[in-house]
Structures are given as C-alpha cells and as structure tokens.
Amino acid sequence: MKRNLVLLLATAVSAGGFSLLAQLDDAAPFPKEFRTWAHVKSVLVGPQSAAFATEGGIHHIYANDKALEGYETGKFPDGSVIVYDLLETKEVAGNTVEGPTRRIDVMVKQGELYRATAGWGFMSFPSGNPAEGRLTAERQAACAACHAKRDDHDSVFSEFRK
Template structure:
C-alpha cells in the first residue's frame, strides 16, 4: 500500500479557511450605520420580508408607505399576539405620494423619504416599552432629535397596541 501524503491537501484547506476568514472580516469591517439613542440598524434583506400593510400619510408628509415584518412579526400578527414577542422587527418604507402620469386617479411612489425600523427587545429597550427605533434617510440615521420623538408619539397614540400603529392587512 502506498503512503498517502495529506500535507499538501491540509495546507490548501487551511489556506482556503484563512482566506475565507480574512475576506469575511473585511466584509464586516464596515460597521452598519446605527440610530442614535437606540443603536438600531437596517436589517439585511428586509426588503424580502412580508407586507404587513400599506398606508398613506396625508399632509404635511404626503407619503405612501409600506410596513414589512420579519418572520417573528408576521407570526405575531397572524396569531393576534400582543404584546409582540422579542425578536419582532418592523420596517416602514416611505415615498413621496405622486399622481400617476398614466392614470389620474392612481398614485405612485415618488422619491424615497425614509426607512424606519422598530426592534422589540423587552430587556434592552425596557424604558421605551420594549422597542428600539431607527429612522434612516438615504441609508443614514436621522439626528438624535428626530429619534427622541419616536417613542413619545407611539406612547401617546398606541400604547394599548404594544406601541405599534400598523394593523395587519391579511
């Protein structure tokens, strides 16, 4: 029986592993932009989440909106679970409300205005009803003053619905 020389194979595997680790580290070297106060970031692949509901905001914002939910959020909505469980993440996308050039009574999304994120972590965000907030314009977090108003608005209007405005549109 001939001896098998594994050293070159092991060396190649180790080199590939080191390369993958270094490449992975470089991918993570760019930290995501986080919201002030809460440290919330825009989740990866959030645009692939399910639609919770569309919305329209009248003046002064004049926006079309879509609220998306991660798997945890969608399960809670479908089962009518309140309060929402930890791990729930909601993403609200907003665009300027524009009249369709092809059809007078139809609206279409215009320029994107914001992406807003709510993250449920009852321990980390205990002081704000268990929710952390992030408001992003062009992928960058809005200033601290804009984030200071997030919880106050939710607390004043939807405390009885676990601080969440959006209702599920099945």
C-alpha cells in the same frame, strides 16, 4: 505552531466580542432585505391630509417573522422588526405610482436593551440611506411617547391586514 493557533483563536474570539458589542450598540441595524418580508399594509397619504408635509406619499409596512407573532397576539417578542417604508408619489399617465424613497423608519424590539422606550429601539433613514439612521435620545423618547398611545398593541400602530 500551537502557540500561533492559540493566538489566532484568542484574536478571533476578541474580535467577535467587539463585533457583538458593536451590534448591540446600534439602535436598529438597517434591514437590507425588508421588502422580502411580510407586507402588513399600505397607506396613501394625500395632499388633503394634515400630515402631508412630512408624511405625504405611499407607506408600506413590513414585518419580519418575529413581528408577525406580535401581530397575531398583540405582544411583540424580542427580535421583532417592523419597517415603515415611505415613498414619494408621482403621476404617470393618470396613475399615482411610487416615487423616490423619502425615508425608512425601523422599530426593533429588544426589551433589555431599550427599557426606557417600552422595549423598542427606533431609527429613521432619510432617503433610505443605511448610513444615516441613528436617532438622538430625545428623538427616541419622542417616538416612544407617540407609540405609547398604542399600549394596547405593544406600541405598534399598524394592524395586520387580513
């Protein structure tokens, strides 16, 4: 009985270690409850915008509690997660309203894990599908290069709406 308990504990510890490694290998796991986080701001990108083809729609930006610290100080601590929720628009009775999800982009701050990209990991989930978010190293680098334009705000474009 004692041997079985030791074997069971060893298996559980081993499985837990593999689970932790799997989590660390994920660039940024899909944050399922992000719409319950703090709403940072919204933007409407309309047909007059040069970015409309790829960015057109309603954008909502959400931040977890750690990221809220970064919005206050300009330096985002490890564990910060920012979600960019991009929705199509549709017209209903003269009103522009949210349509289907175009994509959900995620930034996660883990300085040690993402040294090459200023401490940030990036993912993009087409149509909001949690199974399709991994970006290639090239796309990660492209995201980081663009976000580096905001090195005065730790690579984060959005400002918390006050």
